[in-house]
Amino acid sequence: MPRFFTVKNVLLTIALLLLVILVVRNAGSDGKLNPAAGFLRDGLAPAYHLMTNTGQKINEWVSYPVALLEASRDNRELEEKISRLEARIRQEEEVRQENKRLKRLLEWQEGKGQQYDSVVASIIARDPDNWFSTVTVNKGREDGINSDMTVVAPTGLVGRVINVSPDTAEVMLITDPRSGVGALMQETRAPGIVEGIASGSVYLHMNHIPANIMVTEGETVITSGQGSIYPKGIAIGAVVDVNKVTSGLFKMATIKPYVDFNRLEEVLIIK
Numbered sequence: 001m002p003r004f005f006t007v008k009n010v011l012l013t014i015a016l017l018l019l020v021i022l023v024v025r026n027a028g029s030d031g032k033l034n035p036a037a038g039f040l041r042d043g044l045a046p047a048y049h050l051m052t053n054t055g056q057k058i059n060e061w062v063s064y065p066v067a068l069l070e071a072s073r074d075n076r077e078l079e080e081k082i083s084r085l086e087a088r089i090r091q092e093e094e095v096r097q098e099n100k101r102l103k104r105l106l107e108w109q110e111g112k113g114q115q116y117d118s119v120v121a122s123i124i125a126r127d128p129d130n131w132f133s134t135v136t137v138n139k140g141r142e143d144g145i146n147s148d149m150t151v152v153a154p155t156g157l158v159g160r161v162i163n164v165s166p167d168t169a170e171v172m173l174i175t176d177p178r179s180g181v182g183a184l185m186q187e188t189r190a191p192g193i194v195e196g197i198a199s200g201s202v203y204l205h206m207n208h209i210p211a212n213i214m215v216t217e218g219e220t221v222i223t224s225g226q227g228s229i230y231p232k233g234i235a236i237g238a239v240v241d242v243n244k245v246t247s248g249l250f251k252m253a254t255i256k257p258y259v260d261f262n263r264l265e266e267v268l269i270i271k
């Protein structure tokens with residue numbers, strides 16, 4: 001056994017503890033310590049102070065990792081809450097943008113489109129081989145959609161329905177090279193045929209414009225109504241360039257469509 005735990009040391013420790021108890025019990029009843037108790041407390045004060053500080057340090061050492069864990073947990077919870085709020089904001093912004101587009105379609109129906117019976121449809125797919133050729137919409141035969149129905153947007157002509165299933169329809173855009181639309185220059189009334197350009201260009205060509213009719217840049221092109229597909233007076237685009245063809249008998253104009261086909265998401269099908 002270590003020398004510290006000898007019988008003599010143990011007895012001295014017990015005697016010291018008894019002395020402390022005795023001194024404290026015999027403290028003055030008037031709230032004042034007797035000289036022995038005062039001396040003992042003052043003598044042990046540094047030890048009390050050391051023990052108190054040591055206890056505080058130990059408590060800090062023990063509680064610090066716990067505080068770190070709690071802070072880390074609170075930080076994760078805060079990050080998750082922020083992520084949920086950001087996702088909600090994005091979702092609400094998407095709803096707001098959709099409502100904005102649908103409002104424009106409704107305004108067209110109640111304004112220029114009052115003479116037509118039309119139905120709103122959303123684009124659900126695009127032709128992967130040619131971005132500017134065809135699109136698929138979420139309305140079909142069950143919604144009264146048939147082939148050769150005209151498809152428009154609030155800004156102008158989109159194309160026509162080329163085939164229909166019970167729940168979907170495929171629309172050929174006017175940018176497709178296979179498309180042909182009877183058209184007129186709105187101011188000069190010069191006739192022509194608007195066709196798509198190969199290689200997926202967003203521009204159109206208006207061919208067979210009589211050479212003797214003046215055509216100016218910026219002039220609006222509309223549907224002529226000739227034939228049984230496209231109603232008359234629907235805006236197509238604006239002239240950006242005019243050239244004479246080789247024969248000299250006709251002119252050809254390059255047209256920029258009013259519809260932004262890159263950003264097209266909803267359309268109106270005229271029934």
